[in-house]
Amino acid sequence: MWSMILKDRPEPLELRILKLLDARTALEEKEKKYLHNKAKGYEGEKMFDLLTGKLEPPSYLLHDLLLESNNSKFQIDTLMIRQDPIHLFEVKNYEGDFNYENGRFYSLAIKKEIKNPLLQLERCESLLRQLLQSLGYHMTIEAYVIFINPKFHLYQSPMNKPIIYPNQLPDFMCKLNRKSSTLNGLHKSLAEQLVSMHQTESPYEKYSKYSIDMLKKGIICAVCHSFDVSSFDRHVQCQVCGHCEGLDSAVLRAVGEIKLLYPNVKITTNLVFEWCESIDSKKTIRRVLKQNLICNGKTKGLFYE
Ligand SMILES: [Zn+2]
Known part of the structure; x- marks a missing residue:
């Protein structure tokens, strides 16, 4: 053994x-x-x-x-x-x-x-x-x-x-x-x-001063964390290290970041659209969220989990 x-x-x-x-x-x-x-x-x-x-x-x-x-x-x-x-x-x-x-x-x-x-x-x-x-x-x-x-x-x-x-x-x-x-x-x-x-301590209180509107928006490269990322037919590519990622995966990664930083915030199309500054179509964001997450709420207050 x-x-x-x-x-x-x-x-x-x-x-x-x-x-x-x-x-x-x-x-x-x-x-x-x-x-x-x-x-x-x-x-x-x-x-x-x-x-x-x-x-x-x-x-x-x-x-x-x-x-x-x-x-x-x-x-x-x-x-x-x-x-x-x-x-x-x-x-x-x-x-x-x-x-x-x-x-x-x-x-x-x-x-x-x-x-x-x-x-x-x-x-x-x-x-x-x-x-x-x-x-x-x-x-x-x-x-x-x-x-x-x-x-x-x-x-x-x-x-x-x-x-x-x-x-x-x-x-x-x-x-x-x-x-x-x-x-x-x-x-x-x-x-x-x-x-x-085993106990867990929540670190959220400690960093609550960093509100969502204070953070720099945009997709960051999964490898080198650069903001210099551009999107083209269903992909995003880092202009610094060349790393290429599927668009859906990049958007979902962004959703993961928001959820990790702000676990109580509702994931809406608008919020993710603002967060992923480098993707210029709200329709794309809506599609990715719809296909990968569970949609909740009424037509006007849709959010995803
Ligand atoms: Zn990179």
């Missing part, structure tokens, strides 16, 4: 929203930075998933869990439930040179102290242990910070800390692969219980 993914890692909703907003409006500087870090973090987590997914001893893999214990929320990048111990991984995709001094982490690039991933890990592990105990599970937890980026370097790196550096990762994964593990009902029920306790 191989590892089983009980909870996958879809691209976080907030990241998807931020990417769309970034293409269509000027984000604040701190939001831009946040988007960059979030995208980078997600990329690193996916890289680590490739490694854990290859492990042979049976285990349940839970990705990106948001849990609550003692009124404190905590987020787990990867939890590997297998025969004692359970493994908790905090994945960091930091790139470049960092320094460790007096228990603190500094980025040499920005010459600033950064969040200490060891403290983050400690907090997470402690809250998870309390949660497991309250649920009646008494398994040991082994927790690690994984620095996944091969371009990461930590000067004065501390000894005896639960850190796995990029160059140690292959050996570490081999070691995990050699440990035998037998799963029983207890492991399964714990895994399922944790998945059922």
Whole structure:
């Protein structure tokens, strides 16, 4: 038996929203930075998933869990439930040179102290242990910070800390692969219980200041996100990268963007027509919506779902 993914890692909703907003409006500087870090973090987590997914001893893999214990929320990048111990991984995709001094982490690039991933890990592990105990599970937890980026370097790196550096990762994964593990009902029920306790946070409030009329309209290229897209017989073509897409697919993609950014807005022909500035026929938009979505409402207030 191989590892089983009980909870996958879809691209976080907030990241998807931020990417769309970034293409269509000027984000604040701190939001831009946040988007960059979030995208980078997600990329690193996916890289680590490739490694854990290859492990042979049976285990349940839970990705990106948001849990609550003692009124404190905590987020787990990867939890590997297998025969004692359970493994908790905090994945960091930091790139470049960092320094460790007096228990603190500094980025040499920005010459600033950064969040200490060891403290983050400690907090997470402690809250998870309390949660497991309250649920009646008494398994040991082994927790690690994984620095996944091969371009990461930590000067004065501390000894005896639960850190796995990029160059140690292959050996570490081999070691995990050699440990035998037998799963029983207890492991399964714990895994399922944790998945059922996973919480979601809505990011919409945070970005509600970006109203629909503030965003730049037009179809964006599916590949390079350029607005320089022109339409011709049932196709749209990007003038920057040359990517060609069916017209219907481009319109439906635009509908998907509106729905993602404004889940409560009614999809009408006029709205989609305005959004897809580069398509100059309202009739075309109406046809695509009619053929692909469910039409609701009366003649005058038609909307699509
Ligand atoms: Zn393009």
